[in-house]
Amino acid sequence: MISKKILFLVFILIFLLLSNVSLSFPKNFSPHINSLNKRNDIKVYNLTITKKNLAPDGFTREMFVINNQFPGPLIEVNKGDTLVLNVNNDFDDVTTIHSHGIFQRGTPWYDGFPGQTQCDIQSKKSFTYEFQVNQSGTYWYHSHSKAQYIEGIVGPLIAHDPDDPYLKNKDYDEEIVVLIQDWYHTDSKILIATFLSPVSAGNEPTPDNGLINGKNSYNCSGAPAGSDCVSDAPLAKFTFVQGKKYRMRIINTSAFAEFIFSIDEHPMDVIEVEGMITQRHTIHRLPINIAQRYSVIVTADKPIGKYWMRSEMETACFANQSDTLNPLVKAVVEYEGSDGSDNPNSTAWTDSQATCIDLDISNLKPYEVQTIPDADYKLTLNVSFQPDDKNVTRGYINNSTYVLDSKSPTLLKVYKNITTFNPNQNAYIIDKDKVVDIILFNNDTGDHPFHLHGHVFWVLGIGINGTSPDYNSVNSKDPIQRDTVTVPAGGWFIVRFVSNNPGVWAFHCHMEWHVQSGLVIQFVTQPDKIKELKSPENWYNLCKY
Numbered sequence: 001m002i003s004k005k006i007l008f009l010v011f012i013l014i015f016l017l018l019s020n021v022s023l024s025f026p027k028n029f030s031p032h033i034n035s036l037n038k039r040n041d042i043k044v045y046n047l048t049i050t051k052k053n054l055a056p057d058g059f060t061r062e063m064f065v066i067n068n069q070f071p072g073p074l075i076e077v078n079k080g081d082t083l084v085l086n087v088n089n090d091f092d093d094v095t096t097i098h099s100h101g102i103f104q105r106g107t108p109w110y111d112g113f114p115g116q117t118q119c120d121i122q123s124k125k126s127f128t129y130e131f132q133v134n135q136s137g138t139y140w141y142h143s144h145s146k147a148q149y150i151e152g153i154v155g156p157l158i159a160h161d162p163d164d165p166y167l168k169n170k171d172y173d174e175e176i177v178v179l180i181q182d183w184y185h186t187d188s189k190i191l192i193a194t195f196l197s198p199v200s201a202g203n204e205p206t207p208d209n210g211l212i213n214g215k216n217s218y219n220c221s222g223a224p225a226g227s228d229c230v231s232d233a234p235l236a237k238f239t240f241v242q243g244k245k246y247r248m249r250i251i252n253t254s255a256f257a258e259f260i261f262s263i264d265e266h267p268m269d270v271i272e273v274e275g276m277i278t279q280r281h282t283i284h285r286l287p288i289n290i291a292q293r294y295s296v297i298v299t300a301d302k303p304i305g306k307y308w309m310r311s312e313m314e315t316a317c318f319a320n321q322s323d324t325l326n327p328l329v330k331a332v333v334e335y336e337g338s339d340g341s342d343n344p345n346s347t348a349w350t351d352s353q354a355t356c357i358d359l360d361i362s363n364l365k366p367y368e369v370q371t372i373p374d375a376d377y378k379l380t381l382n383v384s385f386q387p388d389d390k391n392v393t394r395g396y397i398n399n400s401t402y403v404l405d406s407k408s409p410t411l412l413k414v415y416k417n418i419t420t421f422n423p424n425q426n427a428y429i430i431d432k433d434k435v436v437d438i439i440l441f442n443n444d445t446g447d448h449p450f451h452l453h454g455h456v457f458w459v460l461g462i463g464i465n466g467t468s469p470d471y472n473s474v475n476s477k478d479p480i481q482r483d484t485v486t487v488p489a490g491g492w493f494i495v496r497f498v499s500n501n502p503g504v505w506a507f508h509c510h511m512e513w514h515v516q517s518g519l520v521i522q523f524v525t526q527p528d529k530i531k532e533l534k535s536p537e538n539w540y541n542l543c544k545y
Helices: 002-020 186-196 408-414 513-517 537-545
Strands: 042-054 061-066 075-078 082-089 098-100 124-132 137-142 154-160 174-183 209-211 237-240 243-250 259-263 268-273 276-283 287-288 293-299 306-313 328-335 378-385 393-395 427-430 433-444 446-450 457-463 486-487 492-498 503-509 521-527
Touching: 002 174, 042 075, 075 082, 082 513, 124 537, 137 243, 137 293, 154 174, 154 243, 174 259, 174 306, 186 513, 209 306, 209 328, 243 268, 243 287, 287 293, 393 521, 408 503, 457 486, 486 492, 503 513
Parallel strands: 042 082, 075 154, 174 243, 237 328, 378 433, 427 521
Antiparallel strands: 042 061, 082 124, 098 137, 137 154, 174 209, 243 293, 259 287, 259 306, 268 276, 268 293, 306 328, 378 393, 433 492, 446 486, 446 503, 457 492, 503 521
């Protein structure tokens, strides 16, 4: 008689064979137990945030964990699903959760930006975010409060589309999620206090290390005396099966660092940029700035063995250099059946790559032809850093630095029929459904990855220092569409978006130190339409504390 255990294993094998594509994640990114074959479903995730002493790179420090793990659990939905996030704040400070890249169409109160779309979730309190995901692609979720995400309140959010052309054409067999980030050994509250003081002169804190899926090794000789630190901590590992093709979803969740990502001896075909499916474009090394996401297809067609995955921190972009920082963050890609040798002996790609700028947008083309509307009006923004009246260097947009008002969010003001805002709120009102061009000039000596909430935009043009915007040379025929773009040091960009999503939407540099220093504006889009949306009681209740 066949045992129940054997029957169960046979059932699992048949299920996997019948599936269009299986999901293969590192240990801490296991697939959700709900079947992703169900569409227009309700996916519920319970997220409990606590603090814990951990050593992701061998250096022990107190940090945040979600459901007792770091990075936070993988969240998966299908396009069309309703996502329910039950957030339990079980530590001693306020927090919020932002689903990065999700439009929140019809639910702007769940965007998670304190002071703009909600009041804080208080300590020992819970809050539920519930919204429909009518988009697909590679996203992530993170706290938008007090630089908490760079200390652990972060995780991947993947919106699958069964009609994705690369999935339907069987261009890949499995998926892998890769989170890369810089890492600090000092509490962010201390770092922010130092940064927002005259002593920093506006120079951002330099990371101590970097991580891939929450792991790396740190040379403890650089640690302060008395630290709890162990060298040679384990690296992240990824398993390839020879002959298979992998869709790797790469997410930069850093505070400050841009990376160049690669896998030794394995070319990558870019197929997605922040939810936009692209035509295939082969690269060897991928520059990826903070908050940006790419999907690439990697074919496991090399000899069975081990290969280095490299995430090279672009330290040339830093204001200060560190003698103890190893900018090369590595993980191991191991073919199934390889021998037991400890480390790879693979060869890195040697392609040159300009530093501190995005992947060349001229090589990124949408998968399908789009009609690009003409702009109704143009908004010019000038970015600068300068000392305030207390000699603290802050970020300014059009000579105004943003000040967080967490007790009275802008969206709540709209519901109270408030139509004027303090200048330090950097609020730009867009009354009607308009097509907006943002022409942004960077007067700073560093680059800035700007992210727009609630929308994607077409990247019409990017210029380096010494050039000027020229509408005769920008691409309005087939530009890529995304939600995060880097303006080079001393340079500029022009992006175009359609303001057809009523709500309050932040536009900010995603370097966390610059968010804290005021490099933020907000678009109050169609306030009359906002008031036609019925906001939930649990959202109002947040502001009673």
